[in-house]
Amino acid sequence: MHPCPAHTHALHSTVTETPVITTTGLTKVYRSRGREVIALDGVDLHVREGEVYGVIGQSGAGKSSLIRCVNLLERPTSGTVTVAGQDLTALAGRGPRAGKELRQARSGIGMVFQHFNLLSSRTVQDNIELPLEILGVSGRERSRKALELLDLVGLSDKAKAYPAQLSGGQKQRVGIARALAGDPKVLLSDEATSALDPETTRSILQLLRDLNRQLGLTVLLITHEMDVVKSICDSAALMEKGRIVESGTVSELLATPGSELASALFPVSGDASGEDRTVIDVTFHGEAATQPVVSQLARTYNIDISILGAAMDTVGGKQVGRMRIELPGRYEDNVVPIGFLREQGLQIDVLGQEPVLVGEGAK
């Protein structure tokens, strides 16, 4: 797999154990013409302070409803949403309109959109000043802040341009700058890179990662692209049919046997080269990953090991990932070496022996 510059960034992870976004039993049911569509079905989400949390799923899985429920653009049918210690669902009240308190809470949550949603009638600078106008910040302070943010997203020269004169990537940078204007603790990203080409996507993700590291900003993003999760997320959740089916930090996911997310994040492939061969998947997560286990295995048992495929990454200075290796002889002949690997704290899945789920994400 391609190396990820984000992970080798000089600044270190800002993740703490304090929960910033918590949803409990979040349910959203859409009713139209007597039909009911369940978009969210009891979603419990826990996003810790300072982390980049990715929710991935196919369209229609409920990701969009989820992120829009977090700042209550969408009213959940039941369940609670807490952001930065504030129970937003309690602030929302019963009426369909957002009260003063909810609006105040929203101004502390930045949001970026797939289609940027910039006002075409305003210049770039005026777009960034918009949330500050809503907050009632004075004119001079607004323009100071807007120019500072433009500098942060690398668009200082575009202050007087109109959105129509910008490229997609530049528009999204403006969208990000605008979302940061109110000094939010939390940034919600609704498919922010889905309308962009791969190159631009990378640069926008890099920007989000940098902001996360520099400002300690918590980012909750939804996406349908595994690459997004792979390149910037500390934690991820997989959504299917309105439910979160898997969630956790990247290493926790790897440690989960049969995790679809893990196999999609770290796809390995390769078949046995002959009859008398044993193919095993070694999953590295945590401490064992720092030891050269493969060569230890080869030396200790004097066996020839072929590596069929591997997907490794460095997260927080530790190696995480998967490796598919082939040992000579049948499974019965390799019980001892496999036991050795397990003793090292590695997770071993033997192909053809145990139920091994290989996700469809190996594309």
Added chain:
Amino acid sequence: MQPLLSQACWDTLYMVGWSTLIAVLAGLPLGVLLVLTDRGGLVQNTVVNKVIGQVVNIVRSMPFIILMVALMSFTRWIVGTTIGREAAIVPLAVGAIPFFARLVETSVREVDGGLVEAVQSMGGNTWTVVRKVLVPESLPSLISATTTTVVAIIGYSAMAGTVGAGGLGDLAIRYGYQRFESELMWLIVAVLAVVIAVIQFAGDSGARVLHRRAGKGGEPLRFRVLAGFLPGGPVGATPTKTR
């Protein structure tokens, strides 16, 4: 003939100017309200929406000359008389308000819902959405709507002669039709055609400038407007909506 014509011209512009101003001031909030109170709108209110919608439809379905007569007592209450230019402004404005309101409704409805959401996510309330998004984003289209309204009011104002308000239409009927002075009538037709062409051109240019800004950038705006005068037509002369 000359003083007659210039007086009539002035009367027409006077009536049309005031009633346009009133129609825009009243029709804009009404049109916005029609969108906001509609189903799925920001302040959904079926009763208000239906009531406004019905009133708008009733006034719009009334022929202007009937409206003018029907509103006589209202006109007297407002301006103290039912005769003259001022008296004509009242029915003209009342007739144009629902006309403009419907055009506003259509324009505002075209604003991308994502922009509304963006402002809501920043903590903006409904008033902020109206002021910062709905109106400014639909401005090019609102300018076109105003142009259409002005032209319609000029048409209505021809009937204002029946209440002694003068104006070009009145002149054409009294001198051109009743006194068989065809030259004067054709002259008035020419004047009206020029007036409407100028208004249409001004409105179109205004809308086009704003459209350009909201659309694709590139050439400086001033140059593009100038290009509209040149033979062969400007590049992409028809206002196009991006997105």
